[in-house]
Amino acid sequence: MSAKFVVGIDLGTTHSALAVAELGGTDERVSVLEIEQLVSAGSVAKRPLLPSFLYFAHESEPALSLPWDSERRVCVGEFARSRGAEAPQRVISSAKSWLSYGGVDRRSGTLPLNAPDDIEKISPVETSFRLLDHLNEAFRAARPADGDLAEQEVVLTVPASFDAGARDLTVEAALAAGFEQVTLLEEPQAALYAWIEQNGDAWRSHLRAGDRVLVIDIGGGTTDFSLIDAVEQDGSLGLSRVAVGDHILLGGDNMDLALAHVVSQELAEQGKELDRFQLGALAHACRGAKEKLLSDASLQQVAVVLPSRGSQLLGGSIRGELRREQVERYLLDGFFPAVSATELPKVRPRAGLTQVGLPYASDPAITKHLAAFLARHAFADPASGATDARPPTAILFNGGVLKAEILRTRVIDTLNGWLAQRGSAKARVLPGEDLDLAVARGAAYYGLVRHGRGLRIRGGTARAYYVGIENPMPALPGMEPPVFALCVAPFGMEEGTSAALPPQELFVVVGEPVTFRFFGSSTRRTDPAGSVLERWRSGELEELPQIELVLPAAGRAAGDVVAVQLQASVTAIGTLKLEAVAQTPLVPDERWQIELSVRHGSSAA
Amino acid sequence: MVTSLPLLSRLWLSWVTSFRILFDGRFAAQLALLREAGAPSEPPAPAELPVQVPPAPAAPTPEAPRGSNDSALQLLTLLQREGRFVDFVQQEVASFADAEIGAAARVVHEGCRRALRAHARVVSVRNEAEGSSLTLERASEDVKLVGNVAGSAPFRGVLRHRGWRVEELTLPTVVGAHDATLVAPAELELS
Numbered sequence: 001m002s003a004k005f006v007v008g009i010d011l012g013t014t015h016s017a018l019a020v021a022e023l024g025g026t027d028e029r030v031s032v033l034e035i036e037q038l039v040s041a042g043s044v045a046k047r048p049l050l051p052s053f054l055y056f057a058h059e060s061e062p063a064l065s066l067p068w069d070s071e072r073r074v075c076v077g078e079f080a081r082s083r084g085a086e087a088p089q090r091v092i093s094s095a096k097s098w099l100s101y102g103g104v105d106r107r108s109g110t111l112p113l114n115a116p117d118d119i120e121k122i123s124p125v126e127t128s129f130r131l132l133d134h135l136n137e138a139f140r141a142a143r144p145a146d147g148d149l150a151e152q153e154v155v156l157t158v159p160a161s162f163d164a165g166a167r168d169l170t171v172e173a174a175l176a177a178g179f180e181q182v183t184l185l186e187e188p189q190a191a192l193y194a195w196i197e198q199n200g201d202a203w204r205s206h207l208r209a210g211d212r213v214l215v216i217d218i219g220g221g222t223t224d225f226s227l228i229d230a231v232e233q234d235g236s237l238g239l240s241r242v243a244v245g246d247h248i249l250l251g252g253d254n255m256d257l258a259l260a261h262v263v264s265q266e267l268a269e270q271g272k273e274l275d276r277f278q279l280g281a282l283a284h285a286c287r288g289a290k291e292k293l294l295s296d297a298s299l300q301q302v303a304v305v306l307p308s309r310g311s312q313l314l315g316g317s318i319r320g321e322l323r324r325e326q327v328e329r330y331l332l333d334g335f336f337p338a339v340s341a342t343e344l345p346k347v348r349p350r351a352g353l354t355q356v357g358l359p360y361a362s363d364p365a366i367t368k369h370l371a372a373f374l375a376r377h378a379f380a381d382p383a384s385g386a387t388d389a390r391p392p393t394a395i396l397f398n399g400g401v402l403k404a405e406i407l408r409t410r411v412i413d414t415l416n417g418w419l420a421q422r423g424s425a426k427a428r429v430l431p432g433e434d435l436d437l438a439v440a441r442g443a444a445y446y447g448l449v450r451h452g453r454g455l456r457i458r459g460g461t462a463r464a465y466y467v468g469i470e471n472p473m474p475a476l477p478g479m480e481p482p483v484f485a486l487c488v489a490p491f492g493m494e495e496g497t498s499a500a501l502p503p504q505e506l507f508v509v510v511g512e513p514v515t516f517r518f519f520g521s522s523t524r525r526t527d528p529a530g531s532v533l534e535r536w537r538s539g540e541l542e543e544l545p546q547i548e549l550v551l552p553a554a555g556r557a558a559g560d561v562v563a564v565q566l567q568a569s570v571t572a573i574g575t576l577k578l579e580a581v582a583q584t585p586l587v588p589d590e591r592w593q594i595e596l597s598v599r600h601g602s603s604a605a
Numbered sequence: 606m607v608t609s610l611p612l613l614s615r616l617w618l619s620w621v622t623s624f625r626i627l628f629d630g631r632f633a634a635q636l637a638l639l640r641e642a643g644a645p646s647e648p649p650a651p652a653e654l655p656v657q658v659p660p661a662p663a664a665p666t667p668e669a670p671r672g673s674n675d676s677a678l679q680l681l682t683l684l685q686r687e688g689r690f691v692d693f694v695q696q697e698v699a700s701f702a703d704a705e706i707g708a709a710a711r712v713v714h715e716g717c718r719r720a721l722r723a724h725a726r727v728v729s730v731r732n733e734a735e736g737s738s739l740t741l742e743r744a745s746e747d748v749k750l751v752g753n754v755a756g757s758a759p760f761r762g763v764l765r766h767r768g769w770r771v772e773e774l775t776l777p778t779v780v781g782a783h784d785a786t787l788v789a790p791a792e793l794e795l796s
Contacts, residue, residue, distance in 0.1 A: 038780075039777050040682070040683075040686060040777070041783060041790075042779060042780060042781050042783025042785075043679065043682075043776075043777035043778065043779055043780065043783070044777055044778045044779075044780050045775070045776075045777035045778065062781060062782065062783070063781055064781075065780040065781030065782075066780060067778065067780055070780070070781055288715065303708070303711055305708050305709070305711045305712050307689050307692075307709070307712045309792070311692050311695070311696075311789075312692070312696055313689050313692040313693050313696055313709045313712065313713075314693075314696055314698060314701045314705050314706060314709050315701065315705065317705075317708055317709055317712065319708040
């Protein structure tokens, strides 16, 4: 372990970033590495952010050359994104959302979803690997003396809402990219680390024991919430992550698209119909107009001009406008409505037959998702079983969307309204600085923390995990046997620890794959390993993709039935490991690893 | 010996060289030398003038350094891609209403500004308000004297234009066998 640097990687849904800190040096500052990438046909430049898009060149196009490879046919970054808007079937976007979506086999070639025949589709895992591989190449090119990311300690961030399977797949992609010393970190924690790094020792004067920080992270494609407590720890201040929210596929891109539809409807009323290209350009133009309106309160409207697609700019361009009142109505009231604390997101019933696609949030109101998160973790009645439900006292914002002050103000006002109703004090805002790069910076800083250079946020696993066991009962027509949930991994398991062996035995047939239903809960925090739930409240347990165990026939006869116990541990990397331990081992400590997220489709879907 | 060029050729030459002076530092330096020396006794090396560059049929040298025009072409490509600059300048605007030109100008302005800011750091030469009085202790290249230009320093006058200077220019690196003269490829939409 002679890594010279820790490298923090924010592998984002829409953008990725990379930050570096030196290990063992005198300089403990974290610096962001600009990422060299193809920015247009035949030209390469460095940018702080790498758009997380992958584009496959068509045979009509020249190679997508990089300084280190002139023959490449696939590219990542800015050109991939802009070329992808022109040839959408050839681009992969939102790979990270696919990685956490159990509805497809995440190891088989599924992307780009509607790829033409000449493209050999790749899996969500491979897409993530290609993004990481590009970051590695850019690191090598930028710092030739420092070698490879394989030689460095890499901290890779994941949404706090990623389940054990998605975390596993992320590590799989990192290992494929050759990162041998990789650790996972939750993104909202990374944002708080960045805040600590930025404030130096002064951060301790901003937080007191008893404070509860609500981290709100709204990126281009996802929204993530976490609660982190400041606690008294051996006489000094410690931090502990106490709750994380669900995976919400809702972010800044949805907002730009919503505004584009508003403007395109107005244009349609004037008889100006837009094609797909113009709609894409409109979303882009609306983003610019939105940013102007949000940052300058004196503006009442901003013109949105769609240049003609031909070479005649004049005469063919379409002019529309975005008005302040529209931004306020559709952004503030559509995405950030001032709702009461009890107003929860609408859940649209799933249509019987749906195309393969990401499970986008059906309610765009982020404040309602926040209300639901707080209802579960902060405002819950302690008698209902949720322990330690306390309102937040401070807010930390992260993600590009929240650069707009008007949106931050709406979130703060709404939250403070809820707090006032409950008689709680207002929450303070912890001033964060670079909302786009904080996660990468915080990840690199966490790398230093792991070497004892600062305070570590405790918390362990953000969910408890359960295996479904069918309760044997006489067959009754029309009745499915009830399923009990056996807790195998309690909430809050720290890295490098193992859960107690549950007393229950499960029986597995040698040589045949056995699948188990698998559940997670972010609210049940006190179930020890081995406890069995016969019933649970709706929403308390979330069904995850099935898990699978194959006992090799070695030493046993195929078809034999073997009694096993399931034991969970959390690896040093930060992934969950589930093993079946033989009750009557043939060799000492005989155990087999259970594969998380093997096949697509959870049985509940 | 030097023969005089016809007026049309001179017009053409002045147009192309003005761009070249802007974007090609070496060419500009040679031209400055030429100008200092007064009328040259020798004609300038013809290869230095774009109008007279003879096609080089022999010895294809793919490893040869990229043309000195490449960065100018790159800048044009950038301005076209981000701000439709070439489209705008190439079109006749006389028959269009100001409102239409204004709408197009927004596209050009916003895009070219974005491109310029992403690749160059442009600062003003003087920070005083335009219209304010200014005393220049000694003559310098970054302030051009106009009006009653006579006498010696210090020069007192009114600042009319604050001037611009590019402090940093970072154009993207050109990679692969890309035709730099292709400022915008034609587009063919397949359905």
